[in-house]
Amino acid sequence: MSDVNGTYDVCIIGGGITGTALAYSLCKLGETSVAVFEKSYLSSGSTGRCGGGIRQQWSTKNNVRLAMRSVKLFENFEEDVGMDIEYYQGGYLMLSYDEEEAEQFEKNVEIQREEGLDVEILTPKQVSERYPYINTQDLIVATFCQTDGHANPHKAVIGYAQAAKRMGADIYTHTEVLGVDVENGKVVGIQTTRGYFKCNVVVNASGPWSRQVAELAGVELPTESYRHQIFVTEPLENFFPMMAISFAGNFYMRQAHHGQFIMGQGDKDEKPGINYNVTFKFEKELAEKMVGIFPFLKNLRIMRHWSGMYNMSPDAQPIIGQSDKVKGYFYAVGYSGHGFMVAPAVSEALSELIVFGKTLHTDVSYLNVDRFSNEDVEKEKNVV
């Protein structure tokens, strides 16, 4: 390790939404000695494969707060970061087909309203009056929040990366981190396929590979990656403004800026592990289900079908903070399928934690890994 290729204050592992947003946030705070290391191309991991939804309708107070802060940052994205990312607040329509879940929805709405979020509860009749193109058969209740929405994840990453570069950060794509150098319990550098870099802080923002990347520094993270699939149809005129989602119904769907419908579902039989293959079973199941609920999809052809990883934590909430074993080792991982939407707020909080040692805008201490040493873990229920 005699060849030192550079020295940075902060080295970020992962060029997805978290890594690039964090580089941007750090630069905004004046910490411009920052480098992002991405083993493939920017947004090649979970960010670029995600559905792109941005919602605030969560089941715990803290998650609602975090998401509301994130929406504030998305609202100002074009002005602050300097790129149009197709951000559109068309709302999130959450459909419930299960009695127990419907009761939970009403409790969630109470929590959300206490936090100042404007959420409507809709009966099936109201849903079919407002959205005549949705078949409301078996629907029990729906909730709708207009300020939720969606954006183009690739553009968000590129926007953050370009803004960070303009302020002085370096971005190394196609550069894999091979080792994290720890001396006397403190991070001192990283070994990459482009040589050795000295640094004081390493941030694990590696999404699907979070556990393996943590192991490089001898840090344990209780995350596990699960494959989720998505397909996209040919386009129609834009008429479907919101993201429609159901946990009991197990689906989500939105219409992208150019008119295509992007949709996905979870699979309970999926085994943990990184796997980017796709299955015909998924295509068949999802297409059959979605045509029943959204009859206008009937004559649309599927254009593309891909998969990405949910980096799951034991309670389906992100794991954010600093390792107490290795000084200078930070992580923002285990987003459990909703990383893109909260990443701006998480990155802001993490940058404050790195620079000031405490958060200024959003409290993320409840997302520290220590919470899993507690036996009873309270799981976030609003996850597909």
Place this chain on the structure above:
Amino acid sequence: MGRLVEHPILNVKVSGAAEHMVFYFEDQPIFALPSDTIASALIASGIDIFGFTEHEHARGFFCAIGKCSSCLVEVDGVPNVRACITPVREGISVRRQIGRGKPKW
């Protein structure tokens, strides 16, 4: 443009009027043979503009094998139908598609 009536190599069978069926393009009746696709019947009737892009450029018959999306028309209100590989049926109503197509529910 019409149909071939003779060809130096192929035997061209000229169909009798009895075999014709009728469908509608922009409400105009169009004669078609049972073996026609929508596109071949339209071309045989001298119609080569099948629709317009959202920027008002004319679109029509191009790849002829269902790949290029240039010939998309609306059939009985359903958008994104590929005229080149869709057989004609008696009485269907075909319209020019403008832009990305309107949803039907």
